[in-house]
Amino acid sequence: MAIAKAERLMNLALCLLGTRRPLSKRELRDSIEAYVEAFGPGNGPGGSDDSFNRMFERDKDDLRELGLVIETVESLDGEVGYLARRDSNRLPPITLDAEEAAALGLAAKVWQQARLAGAASGALQKLRAAGLPEDVDPYGSHGALEPRIPVHEAAFEPLMLACRDRRPVVFDYRKATAAHPEQRHVEPWALECWRGHWYLAGWDRDRGAERVFRLSRITGKVRSRGGRYTADVPDVVTVRETVASWAGEITDRSARIRLRSDAGYPLRAKATSVRELGDGWDELEIPYGHGLDAWLVEFGPDVVVLEPAELRADVVDRLRAVAKG
Numbered sequence: 001m002a003i004a005k006a007e008r009l010m011n012l013a014l015c016l017l018g019t020r021r022p023l024s025k026r027e028l029r030d031s032i033e034a035y036v037e038a039f040g041p042g043n044g045p046g047g048s049d050d051s052f053n054r055m056f057e058r059d060k061d062d063l064r065e066l067g068l069v070i071e072t073v074e075s076l077d078g079e080v081g082y083l084a085r086r087d088s089n090r091l092p093p094i095t096l097d098a099e100e101a102a103a104l105g106l107a108a109k110v111w112q113q114a115r116l117a118g119a120a121s122g123a124l125q126k127l128r129a130a131g132l133p134e135d136v137d138p139y140g141s142h143g144a145l146e147p148r149i150p151v152h153e154a155a156f157e158p159l160m161l162a163c164r165d166r167r168p169v170v171f172d173y174r175k176a177t178a179a180h181p182e183q184r185h186v187e188p189w190a191l192e193c194w195r196g197h198w199y200l201a202g203w204d205r206d207r208g209a210e211r212v213f214r215l216s217r218i219t220g221k222v223r224s225r226g227g228r229y230t231a232d233v234p235d236v237v238t239v240r241e242t243v244a245s246w247a248g249e250i251t252d253r254s255a256r257i258r259l260r261s262d263a264g265y266p267l268r269a270k271a272t273s274v275r276e277l278g279d280g281w282d283e284l285e286i287p288y289g290h291g292l293d294a295w296l297v298e299f300g301p302d303v304v305v306l307e308p309a310e311l312r313a314d315v316v317d318r319l320r321a322v323a324k325g
Helices: 002-018 025-031 033-039 050-065 098-110 114-130 156-165 236-246 265-270 292-297 309-324
Strands: 071-074 080-083 169-173 182-194 197-204 209-214 218-224 251-260 273-278 281-289 303-307
Touching (some): 025 080, 156 182, 197 236, 292 309
Antiparallel strands (some): 169 218, 251 281
16 A cells, blocks of 8 residues: 555656646546546546545645645636646755754754644654754754744644645634624735744735734634735745734834833833822833734723824724623
8 A cells, every 4th residue: 555655646746747737636637547546537427526536635735745846726717726846846955064954953843743743753854864964863852952832723734834835825813803703815924923922924815915913813714725826925034024013023103001000010111111190000101013002901901091092092992892702
């Protein structure tokens, strides 16, 4: 069975690499002997057999896991096809020094989730072949630090794969100011962890602009869509700056708030000035960036926004959304 699967994967890879145009599932089914023997021709009885679709999807995922870049292309009539362009699957020789290999090995060690452990292990095997020194053991127990990046959101893995494969996605997203989620069509760029929360940066097709989504606010399943990206993907630095801005780390103005004297110590740590008002209240001036309204809401009745008016309005809108459930 192992030999048969390996032969089937090899034939599928050769078909995808050898074609100059996208091939549909039906064409691939008719071209690969293992599929024909198992399920019959695509134009015969059971041409849309669910068993074939499941096997094909598994084979395609296996090839992607092995490093083959497979593109999904949707034609004008809506038919989905697949191909693996040679220029996208050709890499120059890779050489790594000891420090570079150790850094990559440490990155692989970070992932402790079971479903990501296999991918990390496979990546390390590829690193060994690419020049990872044998004396570098990223899984060894001699390290003083044990890195961890927690991932609790179910949307993380499908979005990670969509970013890797450059596949548009659809998901339901609930903004903090909304009582109900709404559907978003997104071209995912990159995932970033900021202050213990995961964010997706990408191109929002419905709004025609780049947006950042907090994964904990994605509801339901993340669904993939065919076709190519419609917007250019920026470099990593730009994406990180976008995430930092939307997470509130980039500030260009200040806000004034009233805060109870015995509350809000994280706000006091960021304050640029604090003035006692008496009657159990203080006045603080704090940096104002994207996401400050969501942070202030967490302190409930202990915080009152004085200015600017737009921040005060945003906080009130969030509180009303919470009250509506």
